[in-house]
Amino acid sequence: MNNKACFLLVFICSNLMACAVGKESILFVTKTSIAVDVDTNPPTFDVGYGRYEGSIAPVVTSGEVLPLLSSISADAGINSKVFGSGVAQNFGVGNAAVIMSQYLGSQANPVDNSSTSFATLVAAPASVTGSTATGRRYFFGTKTTVGFTTSFAPERGFSPDSISLGYKRKEFAYVPIRQNGTGAETRLSIPSMLATSGTSTSAGVNQSGFSTSQFYATGMAANYLAAHPVIRNSVISKIIGDEKISDKLEAAEKTAIGEIDMLRLEAEIATLKAGTIIDGLAPGDLDGALQSMKLAGITDSSDAFRDIDNDGTISDEEKRARLKSLSYAFGDEELLAKINQWVSDNN
Secondary structure, eight states: OOHHHHHHHHHHHHHHTTOSTTTSSOEEEEEEEEEEEEEETTEEEEEEEEEEEEEEEEOOTTSOOOOEEEEEEEEEEEETTEEEEEEEEEEEETHHHHHHHHTTTOOOOGGGGOOSHHHHHHHSOOOOSSOOTTOOEEEEEEEEEEEEEEEEEGGGTTEEEEEEEEEEEEEEEEOOOEEESOGGGOEEEOOOEEEEEEEEEEOOSSEEEEEEEEEEEETHHHHHHHHOHHHHHHHHHHHHOOHHHHHHHHHHHHHHHHHHHHHHHHHHHHHHHHHHHHHTSOGGGHHHHHHHHHHTTSSOTTOOOOOTTOSSSOOHHHHHHHHHHHTOOTTOHHHHHHHHHHHHHHO
């Protein structure tokens, strides 16, 4: 079997065999090789850079998916007859993926904002609104190679099946569309997924090498990456290939980063103000505070307090922690306005 097709075939076979993976669980895998990769499963002989990324996971009834994030940045080259590489990778699921993607490139330390919202974000699992009862799932994967790649066909005595030299990339997505509502209120929903790739090479008498960077994300992590000017502009400038446009994008990038940092600061201030109000609430007023947040559009009408420490009861401190976690805007300007209005109404 062609090893280039193996990655996508795993996804297709999983669906056809109706296995449980991805219905009430998540399969999230990556594989990275730099330099020489010789493997027997599947038969592989690669020289250069190779990267596989893929996930099988549920799409809940609301059309949302849980956040996943992986990324890699690598520089490899030959200098003075020495081969070397520098690699940085991250691989995260849940709220870790959300925090990493939201604060990408920022010097801000959310732990320093004296708010318990991030403590709650760490203590509580990532969640989306909806159910997995219908068993719908998505398949999302990429394969990228730079250099010399050979695949073999076991059914033909492991003879070479294909050879590629240079840059090659495959992307695959099978994503269910969810329908909610009826009649004029019918809405079709599809979750966010994002995969980017950037590569540059150099060759010379004294030094040769390549650099590459990739991002792979789903759910809220994909939204935050797509909104980040550095991610967008790095891709657009390479596609357009215009130095003047690249200069304009770089200037716009600096402006956008400043605006993002300012929005984060405003969100942290609003969280502190909301936290002060929440800390001053009497225990009997905590349920009413959650209801008022629902009416203000800060959270979904189905939201409820959670038993974070799984002791069978929901304490007042757990209720306060939940309210504080809802009072952080995560860079969402519309949500920030609703939180500020809630603070003003309850001050």
